[in-house]
Amino acid sequence: DVKVTQSSRYLVKRTGEKVFLECVQDMDHENMFWYRQDPGLGLRLIYFSYDVKMKEKGDIPEGYSVSREKKERFSLILESASTNQTSMYLCASSGPGQGYEQYFGPGTRLTVT
């Protein structure tokens, strides 16, 4: 089974703090993704990566950056957290031979106060 893990289930940070959300997958997948989920808005793509050290902007990249130094790890960085970044953050991965299915981690509920 594909396993995608996220470093924290719940996180509370203050406005202006730098926040790191970590994601690790164990299936040697090339592609990794970060989404956020908000009530009434569904899931929205923040950033994705096809390979190590590569990154692509998604639909809502403003206020975020990413890092992919190793194939299995994809980090989402909030350089200066703001209250409108309070959300559920979901990491996903996908690889060849699985169609376009993406496998999601359990999510990190981030609250910025």
Added chain:
Amino acid sequence: DQQVKQNSPSLSVQEGRISILNCDYTNSMFDYFLWYKKYPAEGPTFLISISSIKDKNEDGRFTVFLNKSAKHLSLHIVPSQPGDSAVYFCAAIVGGADGLTFGKGTHLIIQP
């Protein structure tokens, strides 16, 4: 502009009956469609998918129908079970390995 639309925020169905969840899309370039199920405080789990070259795909109690001319797909769950109560997301992708475009979700409630 919302490219994937789920117009029903919630749906209530009696246990044992059929649940039909609908999804419309506007981008004719989408060539693969997926349905995900999500419980509270968990990540979405993949349910079933369909390529644009097909009009039906079946997996156990779940069937997805695609009507390309109407840009419409639907997920049928037969028979509905209490464990099916969850939020269902429709998603679409334009080939390659880009991110999925999701609808806003439909909260399915199975009544005993």
